Amino acid sequence: MTCSARLGAFRLRLAGLLIVLASALSHAPAHGDAVNGGFESGNFNGWTVEFTDVSSDLHNGKRVFGTWTTSLPEGHPGAKVIDGTEDPIHVVGSLAPYCDGFMAKINDEFRNNHATRIRQTITIGSNDVNCSAIKVRWGALLQVAQGHTDQQQAFFQIDVKVNGNAVETFAANANDATAANGWTCVSYPGGDSTYCYKQGDFVHPLHDLSVGDNVEVIMMVADCTEGGHGGCAFIDCVTLDAACGRSCVPGISSTIPQPSIPNVFTPNGDGINDIWKINNIQQACFIHVEIFDRDGVRVFKGDGDQQLGYAGGTWSGWNGKLDNNGNDLPVGDYYYVVTAKNCVDTEQWTGFLSLFR
Numbered sequence: 494m495t496c497s498a499r500l501g502a503f504r505l506r507l508a509g510l511l512i513v514l515a516s517a518l519s520h521a522p523a524h525g526d527a528v529n530g531g532f533e534s535g536n537f538n539g540w541t542v543e544f545t546d547v548s549s550d551l552h553n554g555k556r557v558f559g560t561w562t563t564s565l566p567e568g569h570p571g572a573k574v575i576d577g578t579e580d581p582i583h584v585v586g587s588l589a590p591y592c593d594g595f596m597a598k599i600n601d602e603f604r605n606n607h608a609t610r611i612r613q614t615i616t617i618g619s620n621d622v623n624c625s626a627i628k629v630r631w632g633a634l635l636q637v638a639q640g641h642t643d644q645q646q647a648f649f650q651i652d653v654k655v656n657g658n659a660v661e662t663f664a665a666n667a668n669d670a671t672a673a674n675g676w677t678c679v680s681y682p683g684g685d686s687t688y689c690y691k692q693g694d695f696v697h698p699l700h701d702l703s704v705g706d707n708v709e710v711i712m713m714v715a716d717c718t719e720g721g722h723g724g725c726a727f728i729d730c731v732t733l734d735a736a737c738g739r740s741c742v743p744g745i746s747s748t749i750p751q752p753s754i755p756n757v758f759t760p761n762g763d764g765i766n767d768i769w770k771i772n773n774i775q776q777a778c779f780i781h782v783e784i785f786d787r788d789g790v791r792v793f794k795g796d797g798d799q800q801l802g803y804a805g806g807t808w809s810g811w812n813g814k815l816d817n818n819g820n821d822l823p824v825g826d827y828y829y830v831v832t833a834k835n836c837v838d839t840e841q842w843t844g845f846l847s848l849f850r
Contacts, residue, residue, distance in 0.1 A: 532595045532729070535574045540611050544569050547606045547715050556644050556718060558608060570601035570725075572609050582634060584679050584690045588727065591630045591692070596729035600714045602634050602688065604723045608715035611728075617699070617706045626699060626796070627653065627710055630730035632692040635667040636722035637678070639686065643668050645717055647724030652711040653697045661697050667722070675818035686722055696796050698781055749777045749833045749840040760813030760821070761850040769811040769846065777833035777840075782810055784846075785828045792822055813848055824848055 544565055548557035565571045575598045577589040582602060590596040599609040633649035646667035653661045670676040670689030678689040699708060714726040753772040760767045774780065784793040795810045795817070814821055825848060832841045 532574050532597055533593055535595065537572065537574070537597070537611070540613050542572050542611045543609070544571060545608050547608050547718050547720075549606065549718050549720065551644055551718065554642075554644060556715070558715075561610070568605075569607050570603070570605075570609070572597060572599045572611060574598075575727075582690075584634065584677055584688045588632070591632070591727070591729035593729075596727055598725060598727055599712075600716070600723070600725040602636065602723045602725050604636065604721050605716050606718070606720040608713060610711060610713035612709060612711045614707055614709050617702045617704060617708060627695075627697045627708070628730070628732040629695040629710075629712070629728060630692070631695060631712070632690065632727035633665055633714065633724070634688060634690045634726070635665070635670050635724045636717070637667040637670055637687040637689060638717050638719065638722040641667070641717060641719070641722075645719060647715060647717045647722050649714045649724065649726045650712070651695050652709075652713075654709040654711070655699075655702065656707055657709075663695055665691070667717070667724070673820050674815075698779065698796060749838050750775050751840070751842055752777075752831075752833070754829070754831060754842060754844065754846075756845065757847045757849065758813070759849045767812065768809050769813070771808045771810070771831065774808060774833070776838075779834045780808055781832040781834075782808070783830045784811060785830075786822070787826060787828075792827070793817060813850075821850075822848065824850055 541563065543561040543563055545559040545561045546566075546569075548559065550557060574595050575588075575590075576595050577587055582588055597611070599611065600607055629651065631649070631651070635647045635649065638646055643666050648664060648666035650662065650664040652659060667689065670678060670691070672678060674691075675693075676689040676691040678687050680687050697710075702708070712726070712728060714724050716723050752774045755769060755772075758766050758769045760769075771780065771782070780796070782793070782795050783791055785791050792815055793811050811817065827846050827848060828843070829846055830841065830843050832839065834840075
């Protein structure tokens with residue numbers, strides 16, 4: 494029986510920015526249980542949707558939020574399910590759902606001091622251990638405020654927690670919203686600022702979990718702290734899926750052999766050795782890669798399985814840019830951490846690689 498069959502992929506449609514996957518059960522089931530967001534039915538059934546305002550005052554340089562509430566305050570844009578035929582959106586016009594016929598929209602693109610999040614929780618079952626990943630397709634539309642700090646700008650964020658402990662945060666604020674980072678930006682007609690839009694995929698492998706662990710995913714979007722620039726987000730295609738891929742067979746190997754990991758590449762656009770690839774991957778059905786610069790700052794993180802670009806024994810992951818869509822990174826030495834998994838084994842390799850142009 495494949496990992497995929499043991500896990501049972503199930504899709505959750507949600508709407509907004511903040512999902513939490515975890516549900517506490519007195520006896521852990523074979524599979525984690527999550528409630529569909531109901532987006533295809535036009536509702537948020539099964540999700541906690543919360544609202545608050547953003548203070549114009551920073552505390553120790555960081556944003557300050559009001560009290561989160563599930564009751565929609567007067568004048569707050571809140572969250573809703575859209576089908577792409579309503580709400581003309583600056584920059585991208587009417588936006589079609591990323592999957593099927595509906596998706597969630599949280600906040601709106603108009604200026605104020607609002608913030609919205611949505612969340613849900615599941616409990617890991619016995620057949621989910623080492624075989625599950627959270628996948629979300631997101632879109633963010635942020636209005637850029639000239640001269641604002643990162644903490645003052647409109648922003649979008651995804652948080653993953655395991656048993657209450659933060660394990661990963663993905664965040665983007667309007668200062669990140671540049672063409673070099675993969676955003677589409679246009680000036681708002683008649684306005685004094687720019688709107689920027691980007692769509693992406695968030696994947697968080699649930700490595701090394703135990704039966705009964707609670708996994709929470711939180712997605713949030715907020716306007717700028719000064720109230721003059723808006724931010725909204727779109728969520729769709731949310732899945733708790735088999736991280737080890739569709740064809741992973743339990744017991745395929747007790748040991749994953751080391752693949753071929755190059756120690757140099759030359760991303761100069763000449764078509765020769767422009768991509769840092771991992772070759773000769775055997776027995777592994779999922780890999781996770783992180784790359785750090787000489788100061789220990791992570792410059793790239795990526796995953797590979799049958800759905801994420803790993804096939805035929807080769808994973809092509811890094812093009813020498815920050816997170817694969819930012820600016821070119823400087824020539825020099827970098828440090829990699831490669832983790833490979835199948836349903837019974839986890840192996841990790843580390844080393845240095847050199848980037849030349």
